[in-house]
Amino acid sequence: MKSIPKVDLHVHLEGTITPEMVMRLAARNKIPVPPGLVKAGRFAWKGDGTATGELTAFLKSYDGATSVMKGAADYTDITYDFLKRSADEGCIYAEITISADHGAMVGLTYPEMVKAIAAGCKKAKNETGIEARLISSCVRHFGPEGALMVGKLTHDYPHPLVTAFGMAGDENAYTPADFKPAFDVSGLPFRTAHAGEAAGPDSIRAVSSTLKTRRFGHMVRAIESPALLKELKAIDAVPEVCVSSNLALKVFQDYASHPLRQFFDAGLKVTLGSDDPSFFNTSIGREYQIAQEHFGFSDAELRQVSKNAVEEAFVDDATRCQLLARLGETP
Numbered sequence: 001m002k003s004i005p006k007v008d009l010h011v012h013l014e015g016t017i018t019p020e021m022v023m024r025l026a027a028r029n030k031i032p033v034p035p036g037l038v039k040a041g042r043f044a045w046k047g048d049g050t051a052t053g054e055l056t057a058f059l060k061s062y063d064g065a066t067s068v069m070k071g072a073a074d075y076t077d078i079t080y081d082f083l084k085r086s087a088d089e090g091c092i093y094a095e096i097t098i099s100a101d102h103g104a105m106v107g108l109t110y111p112e113m114v115k116a117i118a119a120g121c122k123k124a125k126n127e128t129g130i131e132a133r134l135i136s137s138c139v140r141h142f143g144p145e146g147a148l149m150v151g152k153l154t155h156d157y158p159h160p161l162v163t164a165f166g167m168a169g170d171e172n173a174y175t176p177a178d179f180k181p182a183f184d185v186s187g188l189p190f191r192t193a194h195a196g197e198a199a200g201p202d203s204i205r206a207v208s209s210t211l212k213t214r215r216f217g218h219m220v221r222a223i224e225s226p227a228l229l230k231e232l233k234a235i236d237a238v239p240e241v242c243v244s245s246n247l248a249l250k251v252f253q254d255y256a257s258h259p260l261r262q263f264f265d266a267g268l269k270v271t272l273g274s275d276d277p278s279f280f281n282t283s284i285g286r287e288y289q290i291a292q293e294h295f296g297f298s299d300a301e302l303r304q305v306s307k308n309a310v311e312e313a314f315v316d317d318a319t320r321c322q323l324l325a326r327l328g329e330t331p
């Protein structure tokens with residue numbers, strides 16, 4: 001498994017913070033660890049078994065973990081730690097979703113946050129060769145005004161590693177059209193948005209038609225509509241599939257009901273992501289392993305998943321050629 005080059009197209013930076021890192025940062029920043037956050041070395045969030053309950057519990061844990069962060073060095077360390085662990089599993093490229101809103105909570109301006117994250121990317125690349133790009137993302141439930149501010153910051157403080165604009169957060173808040181100004185003002189050529197995870201097929205259609213995305217965070221609930229699946233195939237849609245996340249948050253109850261295999265067999269350009277790996281007890285290596293063990297993906301099919309991801313990665317042509325070469329593919 002380690003020899004298969006892997007690509008992680010969907011991962012939130014703060015979701016990669018490990019329980020060990022929480023302890024380290026809490027000690028360094030002299031901030032107490034929220035009681036009950038970590039048990040037996042794991043984040044101990046537990047909801048009531050419903051999708052809403054699990055999401056609420058997860059978000060509380062996520063906020064608890066990030067509450068120990070204080071400054072730029074923390075962002076650098078978290079980024080490096082995540083990329084190093086990913087590279088150790090054979091990951092050659094990761095696209096990390098970053099949030100100006102979270103940076104502000106830690107007390108950093110957007111350019112300070114990006115600089116700190118980029119330092120972590122550089123250190124990991126120098127040591128392991130792993131390539132990384134950043135998706136500046138707005139948070140849907142913080143509202144269109146807040147999103148517009150993130151779009152403006154992204155535009156006003158460009159960085160070579162920030163190549164895309166994205167949208168995360170509650171899929172049921174507002175409408176995608178409310179966020180079009182934020183995407184447009186960012187000025188970035190690449191875009192992706194969460195859709196079809198907490199909300200159903202209509203959320204995917206709305207995001208696709210108004211924000212003109214071909215890549216979608218999750219998109220898994222497209223399985224509820226055969227007509228939508230056809231439309232998505234027609235635009236060569238790219239689902240960023242995060243199986244462990246979907247199961248942990250009860251979007252699907254088990255592997256058997258998860259549409260990963262159906263998406264792949266339908267010819268959709270399936271890619272994999274670890275989403276919030278530390279909270280879902282996973283990693284990009286584990287997601288590839290799950291695809292093999294529970295969805296019957298052959299080594300060749302997993303290589304195809306990596307190729308899909310590189311072809312749809314938010315990078316320039318030269319980087320894409322280099323990444324394809326690392327997959328053993330001629331561009």
Ligand SMILES: [Zn+2]
Pocket residue numbers: 010012168194217275
């Ligand atoms: Zn996500």
